[in-house]
Amino acid sequence: MFKVKVPATTANMGPGYDVMGMALTLYNEFEVQEKAYGIECIGFGDIPLEENLIYTSMNRALNMYGYKKDGLRIIAKEINIPISRGLGSSAACIIGGIMIANKLMDNILSKEDIIRIGTSIEGHPDNIVPAVTGGMTVSIYEEDEVIYSKVNVPKNLRFVVMIPKFTVSTHEARKVVPESYSKNDCIFNISRVAMLVASMNNGEIEKLRIATEDKVHQPYRSKLIPNIDKIFKHARYLGSKSEVISGSGSTLMVMIDKENIDFKEKMQGFLKNIQGSWQVRVLEVDTEGAKIL
Secondary structure (H helix, E strand, O other): OEEEEEEEEEEOOOOOOOOEEEEEEEEEEEEEEEOOOOEEEEOOOOOOHHHOHHHHHHHHHHHHOOOOOOOEEEEEEEEOOOOOOOOOHHHHHHHHHHHHHHHHOOOOOOHHHHHHHHHHHHOOOOOHHHHHHOOEEEEEEEOOEEEEEEEOOOOOEEEEEEEOOOOOOHHHHHHOOOOOOOHHHHHHHHHHHHHHHHHHHHOOHHHHHHHOOOOOOHHHHHHHOOOHHHHHHHHHHOOOOEEEEOOOOOOEEEEEEOOOOOHHHHHHHHHOOOOOOOEEEEEOEOOOOOEEO
16 A cells, blocks of 8 residues: 655746646645556545546556556545646646556656656646656656656745636646737746746745736736736735736635734635635645655
8 A cells, every 4th residue: 555645736827828846835735556457546536436536547557568467445534735726636636646656666767757757648747747856847848758847946935826716627728828929928928937947046036926927828818807906905015025826726826924923814814805715725735746655
């Protein structure tokens, strides 16, 4: 018997659409047990086995290396990453499944192998890479290979996720994003991505608000999240350094200085009067990524 622990991830971080992501201290844990025969998944609701992402990802990795496994029970032991909220729940299941397969194959896969297989399933590396490596990452997916680099995150930053009860599907969020952009919009985002990496590496948190501005996806996805402008305005009033949509939403994320200890309580009080049954959590950067326990 063993367990796999996978962190939540936030993607895009404003301007880094499909390329930037960060692992957070919020986790899903899956327990794996041997059994006489057959494979079953427990604690995943009514999802059929053939549609269970942790099972299909495990199976894909096993098949790639000609490995067969019968007699396995996968239990959703501790599920803290909400589904369809922009916190990498699908990436957590994909990486969890591949990590299980790797353990069953006596750890023949490197981190790069796990990332490559995971990205081929997910279609983009922004959540997959930090889920495996931990930290904040920039990733390129080209010709079935993933090239990534880590970004230093200032130790005095904390990340407040505001998670509503309503969901935003990734499919719907991608449908509202345009197919093409003006040269000015492209320059705008290129400058912000560069500034975001530099600001993080140099600890210049006063530059994060301008560095996380975006014209590629957030102006369009904002329409899917009621009261987003009001919420972001209040976050600024309470001293946040930056406000972004986490992934494709519906979660909103703000960056605060660790000394801003009253932010959570005050934000919770404000959100009680905003439709959506919002939950507020203060998280840090997970630096380890997915691991076998």
